[in-house]
Amino acid sequence: MSRSHLPSTIGLRVVAALAQYGTVSSAANALHLTQSAVSKQLKNVEAVVGMPLFDRTGQGLSPTQAGMIYIEQARIALGAMETAAMRVAALRSSQPAIRLHVLPILGDRWFMPRFSRFAERHPDIDVQFTTFAPTDTLEEADAVFRFGIGEWPGWRADYVLGRDVILVGSPQLIAKYEGIASIADILRYPLLEHLQTPLRWNDFAEACHLRDFTPARVTRFGYYSLVIRAAIGGQGLALVPRSLILDELAGGQLMNPSGLGFTSRNCYWLTTPDDRPPNASLAVLRDWILQEAQASEHNNPEGLS
Amino acid sequence: MSRSHLPSTIGLRVVAALAQYGTVSSAANALHLTQSAVSKQLKNVEAVVGMPLFDRTGQGLSPTQAGMIYIEQARIALGAMETAAMRVAALRSSQPAIRLHVLPILGDRWFMPRFSRFAERHPDIDVQFTTFAPTDTLEEADAVFRFGIGEWPGWRADYVLGRDVILVGSPQLIAKYEGIASIADILRYPLLEHLQTPLRWNDFAEACHLRDFTPARVTRFGYYSLVIRAAIGGQGLALVPRSLILDELAGGQLMNPSGLGFTSRNCYWLTTPDDRPPNASLAVLRDWILQEAQASEHNNPEGLS
DNA sequence: ATGTGTCTATTCCATTTTGGACTATAGTTC
DNA sequence: GAACTATAGTCCAAAATGGAATAGACACAT
Incomplete structure (x- = not known):
């Protein structure tokens, strides 16, 4: 018998981050934890699961078969939690939060490092992030980073970066x-x-x-x-x-x-639904994002074709 | 700004149990926790969410609008974790676990209290439970408790109880x-x-x-x-x-x-997929369940039409 | 071969969190 | 108002978490 315990939420986040980053150290960095903590969390989850989720290859981790299964479900679970938060945020009446979906790579390498400055300057604007949310719930978001050629019917798309x-x-x-x-x-x-x-x-x-x-x-x-x-x-x-x-x-x-x-025609865009009433806070956020994007591309003006 | 923390897994379980039982005390009982612990976990989750999930009515809790949203997603998240465990259990080669899906009410009021006896008598048989798993993953289970008239194409159905x-x-x-x-x-x-x-x-x-x-x-x-x-x-x-x-x-x-x-024609059945090779452990479990069910219905032989 | 860099696992330990026992308090019912 | 049932809060011991430091494994370059 074994009424298998469920993994902790941080354990799920660790598994998802390990899948994304491939090493304990960089996953730890992304999660604002130490390598030690991540290693131990992974060990915990593997103990709960009852079998290893990653192969230790000497220069990083790669998912085992069980790991791939687990990672997929971990992302679903995390996505459900994010969806819950997003939907509840939409209910908040007084100052509704802006629900923003970020892409993993763009969020980690560009958006998140800069966002703290925005948060400082606009403490009144409440931004609710999702990164694991399933695609069919993205329509509930107020703004979604996307990768593509800038054409999504029903969405306004502003170029951010990546051309x-x-x-x-x-x-x-x-x-x-x-x-x-x-x-x-x-x-x-x-x-x-x-x-x-x-x-x-x-x-x-x-x-x-x-x-x-x-x-x-x-x-x-x-x-x-x-x-x-x-x-x-x-x-x-x-x-x-x-x-x-x-x-x-x-x-x-x-x-x-x-x-x-x-x-490239395919690059990163910030998209916002067409059919929603204008939102001052959202406009502020969008303007700030676009401005930051321009600045960060111009700081390195070695543009070439 | 608020990079909202995700709730803890036990927090999700508390929310789901509260929805199911309607009081802190009985949810605590179901989770093998004290009323105090559940109350505090709920407070935690509500703090994470940023708004109350249940109305305190004086004789129990009833979900708020936000609560209903959250409960739904909590169940999805818990289901994903269970699905992960179930699928991984299927990979285990040596002694594959029996994957059994239980219905909330039947599990709480009938099966779980009795199961510990089975576990004692058959420590070699590993049973993996799910209760939140989404219906489309039930096909992966080795045995599923269902409520109905006993006809599910592709499944053998044995009457358990509830007529x-x-x-x-x-x-x-x-x-x-x-x-x-x-x-x-x-x-x-x-x-x-x-x-x-x-x-x-x-x-x-x-x-x-x-x-x-x-x-x-x-x-x-x-x-x-x-x-x-x-x-x-x-x-x-x-x-x-x-x-x-x-x-x-x-x-x-x-x-x-x-x-x-x-x-009633509608009652509880134990169903097992037709298309799977015979499994000795599963047969043992099924026989034990059916025997226990008969015993518990006959102990109260005031049957009437 | 051997050093160097990069990776994970482990040990130690301070801190935080958790959860149980108990208490306080509020609402219902008789 | 007494009895009952409900949740919330306090106190405290036990468990977990996570950081720092360390050890060990592996690849690669010289």
Whole structure:
């Protein structure tokens, strides 16, 4: 017998973050915990489940079969909690909260670090975040970050950032493959790709007038954060919006050989439902986001096509 | 601003139990906690949510509008955790766990109190319970308690209990309305009904050859436990499987006036998928359940039609 | 080989949280 | 008003959480 205990909420968050970041340390960083705490939480959850959820590979974790099952349900559970909070926030009468859905990568690497400044300047505006909410509840949100070409019927879409997509790799990798003299050299490299944006490499090939785009090997990841981590780890070349990896470029962990890149149609947008009455607080938030986005793209004005 | 914390798992369980039992004390009992602990957990969750989830009515709790939203999502979140456990249990190779889905009322009032005996006698058989799992994942279970007439295509159904449905009310209520001399007197009483089994009263009227069944007032509840609580509280007459309220009948909190009742087609069944290879452990569990059910119905052999 | 960097697991310990026993208090019913 | 039942609050011991530091495993470069 075993009336299996349910995992703790923080345990679920740890599992979800581990799936997204691939290492205990970076998941800990994202959760504002220490590596030690995350390691212990994972151990707890695995004890509750009764079997390991991640394989320890020596340079990070990768989900086991059980882990993949568990991660999926953990995200559903977390999404339900977020949905609950979002729907309840909509009931609050006095000063209704703005319900904002953020994408994992954009939230972690761009939005959240900046948002604290907004919160300081506008303490009266209450923003309710969701990141796990299932797609069919997004319609309840007041604003949703999305990735695409900016066309969602029924939604106003304002460009945020991400048009400036660059080719990056770790210096070691590029040294090992002896640089990139012509664009065709790229085909010799292993390439990294995000599962949900599969057209990136084709777009790039097209923009560079590269025919016969048949790369040596393509590795796909479920999260953009894993793509970036793999690129930093020298596992291949990746196409990434410049604005998301400013730190890595400045720190030399990633480089942009020959300044290669292109202007992508697919990028990040802030979308707001058309059919809702104007909301002053929402307008303030949107204006601030767009302004911050412009500033952060102009701070690095090495724009190229 | 407020990056709203997520509630704790025990908080979700408390909210779900409160919805089901309607009082802090009985929810605490069901969760094997004290009233104090449940009260504090509820306070925590309400603090996280930012608004009250239940109205304190003086004789229990009833969900606020926000509460109803939250309860729904809490059940989804808990269901996801259970689903995760269930699916992972299916992967365990050595001695696969039996995945058993129990109905709230049957589990609380009949199955769980008895199950510990089974667990003692068969420590080698690992049973994995779900109670919140969404209906579309039930197909993964090895055995599912269901309520109905015993016909589910693709499932073998064994009768467990609940055919013997009796009319009950609190002694005070029946005194107040001056007894039940003829069956038609029932129409003078307020009636209590479970939302998911709406045909009960019609079936009863039919079994008693009662024409023109137009009761004075019908109150509906989402959980059978609330129906029973309301009946004990003297809020009306209810139709309840005798086996679920043996204690209340023995203790005099509920009485069965004039022995009224009927044999219902709708009752509790243990169902197992047809298409699965025979499983010795499952057969042991099923036999034990059916035997216990027979025993508990025969212990009170005042069966009537 | 060996150092270096990067990763996880573990130990120790302070802090926080949890939950039980008990008490206070408010509402209902007789 | 007494008895009963309900929730909320206080006090305290026990359990958990999480941070700092440490140890150990692995890859990679020299």
